[in-house]
Amino acid sequence: MTPLDKRVPGRTLAAIIPPPAQPLPVNFWRAVRRQLGPPIRPGPSLPALASPGWRRRAGAGGNLVNTLRQHRSATFWDDMYSAPDIRPAPIPRAEIGQFQDRVAASAGPAVIDVGTGLGEWACRMSKLGLTVTGYDYSPVAIESARRLHHNHGPLTFEVHDFDADAIPRHLQRESVDVVSCRHVLHFLERPRFIADARRWLHKNGVLHITTAVAEKMRDGRHVGLREAEVRELARGWREYDRYDVDPHGEITAVVLRGPYT
Ligand SMILES: C[S@@+](CC[C@H](N)C(=O)[O-])C[C@H]1O[C@@H](n2cnc3c(N)ncnc32)[C@H](O)[C@@H]1O
Structure with missing residues (x-):
């Protein structure tokens, strides 16, 4: 659990952001926190998204990862990249x-x-x-x-x-x-x-x-x-x-x- 998880009950941030092992821009978490003031988009909670009904609607074999793609858009990334202090993290x-x-x-x-x-x-x-x-x-x-x-x-x-x-x-x-x-x-x-x-x-x-x-x-x-x-x-x-x-x-x-x- 991160402090952010507590702020958005029922919605695991992991579902919304890329994994930490990939290079995230410096201060990415701060940008995410800004982004997550209100929920990204009103909609079903993560447990609801994981339900069989949602999995069926998600297609591609009921892949939860695919389901979650619906919560991303160019606007989501625009907001993320608009954070004034965002910088690319170095590539290993x-x-x-x-x-x-x-x-x-x-x-x-x-x-x-x-x-x-x-x-x-x-x-x-x-x-x-x-x-x-x-x-x-x-x-x-x-x-x-x-x-x-x-x-x-x-x-x-x-x-x-x-x-x-x-x-x-x-x-x-x-x-x-x-x-x-x-x-x-x-x-x-x-x-x-x-x-x-x-x-x-x-x-x-x-x-x-x-x-x-x-x-x-x-x-x-x-x-x-x-x-x-x-x-x-x-x-x-x-x-x-x-x-x-x-x-x-x-x-x-x-x-x-x-x-x-
Ligand atoms: C997790 S970031 C990875 C950024 C970069 N490749 C890296 O390794 O640091 C995912 C990127 O994919 C872009 N993206 C997602 N869906 C896309 C689409 N349909 N067409 C073009 N870009 C897309 C997002 O805007 C975002 O910049």
């Missing part, structure tokens, strides 16, 4: 090292970062010599990312909603070497997004997904993808690789290569 050196070894060294240079937030991960990828475009549906995040990283290499940021918007003109078929998706996939309409990513990637391109594994969260929070969903990602790709980003396997990374079998 080991994480970017693993990405470099397993993906950057062997894929081409054209990268898109899906749900880039404040753009820190996109910036680190660009420092590896990659040409990165970071997309996010929060205009506030994109504005901040542009301001924070304007001097850093071949790096651009664009507003785009991967669930709702038409595909951007410059995302052509087989135009991208790496699609990076860090702590975002569980927010997206997965079938549409994966189909899009497969189309955008070159024949040897890589979809790189970093996600929390819901069952492995040692504090019991249901965030990220379930283990079965992580395994399911392998379907239809020529190569599947996986490695854990932290020693406990709470955060895992999946490397999907070769969209055409």
Whole structure:
């Protein structure tokens, strides 16, 4: 329990925020606290959301994580990123090292970062010599990312909603070497997004997904993808690789290569 849990009885914050093991912006908790003055959106309490009726309506096998996605929106993230003292947290050196070894060294240079937030991960990828475009549906995040990283290499940021918007003109078929998706996939309409990513990637391109594994969260929070969903990602790709980003396997990374079998 955090003090915030006490302020919103019946609603576990874990359901609303990303896991702490992923890089949260500095002062993220203060921003969340501000955000949670009133409940984010009037609606059923978390126990109600977990009920079988709600699970059925949530679809995707009654996945509670999917159900909770309904409580996020671009506006939610805009508010989060509007906190005056919000700054990106640094990316652990080991994480970017693993990405470099397993993906950057062997894929081409054209990268898109899906749900880039404040753009820190996109910036680190660009420092590896990659040409990165970071997309996010929060205009506030994109504005901040542009301001924070304007001097850093071949790096651009664009507003785009991967669930709702038409595909951007410059995302052509087989135009991208790496699609990076860090702590975002569980927010997206997965079938549409994966189909899009497969189309955008070159024949040897890589979809790189970093996600929390819901069952492995040692504090019991249901965030990220379930283990079965992580395994399911392998379907239809020529190569599947996986490695854990932290020693406990709470955060895992999946490397999907070769969209055409
Ligand atoms: C947990 S943050 C991760 C930010 C960043 N990738 C990182 O690793 O620090 C999730 C991000 O996904 C973005 N997002 C969620 N759904 C999205 C969508 N449909 N289209 C674009 N961005 C989305 C949110 O605005 C937010 O910035």
